[in-house]
Amino acid sequence: MIRSVLFATAALVAAAPAVAAPKLQSWVTTGDKSQLLAAQTPSGAVAASAVAGLPVIAVDAKERHQTMVGFGGAITDASAWLIQNKLNPAQRDRLLKELYGRGESGLGFSFTRITIGASDFSLDHYSLDDAPGGAGDPKLEHFSLKRPQEFVFPTVRAALKINPELKVMASPWSAPAWMKTNGSLVQGQLKAEAYPVYADFFARYIQEAKKVGVPTDYLSIQNEPDFEPDSYPGMRWNAKDRAKFFGENLAPAFKRAKITTKVLDWDHNWDQPQQPTTVLADPKARAFMAGVAWHCYAGDVSAQQPVTDANPDKEVFLTECSGGEWAPKFDDSFAWMVENLIIGSVRGGSRGVLMWNLALDEQFGPHAGGCKDCRPFVTIDSQTGAITRTQEYYAFGHASRFVKPGATRIGSPAKVGDLRSVAFQNKDGGRVLIVLNVGTKPADFVIAEGKQTFKATLPARAAGTFTW
Incomplete structure (x- = not known):
């Protein structure tokens, strides 16, 4: 490998000799x-x-x-479990300060995403309302934050203590199984009769999470609503039905509960801009929605721009992308991320950009189905706690360390x-x-x-x- 050191040089021509020239x-x-x-x-x-x-x-x-919310990664169940269980207190504090702190040694992450219930990067499959025997629970009597309180919420609270400006987005991978057409967290759709109680479920989650120190600044109602994975929680939800839920169920529920969380539609790939466009065409949904969230796994980043231009009053985010061993070369994947996520997505209107897992172990886990070789920002050795920083870490560091919350593009x-x-x-x-x-x-x-x-x-x- 050629190790030539090529220093970026810079110089300034001052407007007048008497004016001190700032350094680049x-x-x-x-x-x-x-x-x-x-x-x-x-x-x-x-x-x-x-x-x-x-x-x-x-x-x-x-x-x-646009003004910027920031950059960061998802505090998945897997990431939080590793941080809380495979690092000693000093290692944990050092890593979180490196990721969320500012200064020469901190990346200054100011945006994160957490899951409402299980994703593929959980230790097992669960929801926040699993009634005994799979029975229905229309009064949400079995609603519980026990699972996120174990590892995810303590990690979020620790990050917030380091960076109080951190904004938190929450997304479910599936509604509770008893609300769905197939009675399972895996695949299926939301029953029409479950729309009102699911709206109450979201309001309950936001209220209860706030009580234990975890804000919900942004919410999407479904991760990747045009995909039904066969090995981990998921749920298909078409655009017209999402629009109906926004306008007729979630908006009234939030109004009753006086919830001000901003709600984003889509939370899926660049290849179907017609989906969020359809939702935005519904007057009730449009009045309630804050904006659109995108993922990177299909289509092209250029799809953001027409939707952004047509809806200048709505916010835009890139809320999930993952590197992985399908693109193992540092130079290729690093350049792709900087070009498409840090530059392309932000030029397409994104106020915030998120990668998927904040941390995984040396086996790209733990996970319960789904991706077997997704790459995180940092790898935590499950035996020693040693940290390895990936190309994702450096790509995002070029933005998060220097572009502060509230910056204007x-x-x-x-x-x-x-x-x-x-x-x-x-x-x-x-x-x-x-x-x-x-x-x-x-x-x-x-x-x-x-x-x-x-x-x-x-x-x-x-x-x-x-x-x-």
Whole structure:
């Protein structure tokens, strides 16, 4: 492996000699892993002639887009179980501070997702209302948060203590079995007569979770509603019926309970934009919905833009994507994530971007059905507690460490030759520019904002975060 160290360099031409030139700082990750979120040497001013003829990434803070909630990963049952059971208290505290804290050693994750009941990344299959013998429970007398209180909620509360700005999204993989057409958590659909009690179930969950210190800032009513997995909880729910549930059941239930949680539709892939569009066309559903959530497993990120443009009053999120051993090469999967999730999805309107499992063990588990080789942000060795950081960790770190909650996406070109970019302004006025070089050669380029001009270099197949 070639270990050449190529430092991103930068310099500023000041508007006037008497004005102190700010330093451009940068951090680089290369496809060959010779640099991993590596800080580069800050640089000073150069003459304007030094940047003549180079490609220009022009940043425009007057061009304003969405404000950011943040970046992060899902605290699945598997992730929480590992964090709580396979790390000692010091290891656990150190890892959570690394993931949710800020500063030079923290990724600053500010967005997470948890499951309402079991997913494939649980130790077994369960719901939050499993009545004895599978009996119906229309009064929700058997509703219980016992399972999330074991591992998931303590992990969320610990993350919130480190980062109080953390926003939490919750999603079910299935309604309780007794509400479904097949009487099972696996496959099936929601019975029409169960719509009212399922709306009450969601309200109950949000209220009870809040009492034990776990907020629900965002909710989707069904993970991947156009998929019925055969080995773990799931439930098909078509767009017209989801719209009916939003408008006629969930909205009144939330109003009665005075719940202000924002509700997102779809929570599924880029390949069916007609599904959330159908729901948004329903007047009652549209009035209640906050926005649309997307996954990355089928279709193309470009599908977000038309839906975003047609619904400027609605929020957009990318709420699930997973790396895995189907794409094992660091350089390929790292570049894909930066290009499609950190840059593409955010340029398509996303206020937040989430990967799937925060942590898994060395066997890509534990899990109960479903994906056998999904890759997390960090791997926790189940014997020693040793942490291995994956390409997902570094791809997201290029955004989460520098783009703070409340930052605004500002103008920059999507593409300049082999360079891809997205830019932000933090609430303190600081600029953040993320650039990916998809080419096979190093790229010299110019970062320009008004009269400020910086010169930078990125190695081939590398990403850089630039701040000033």
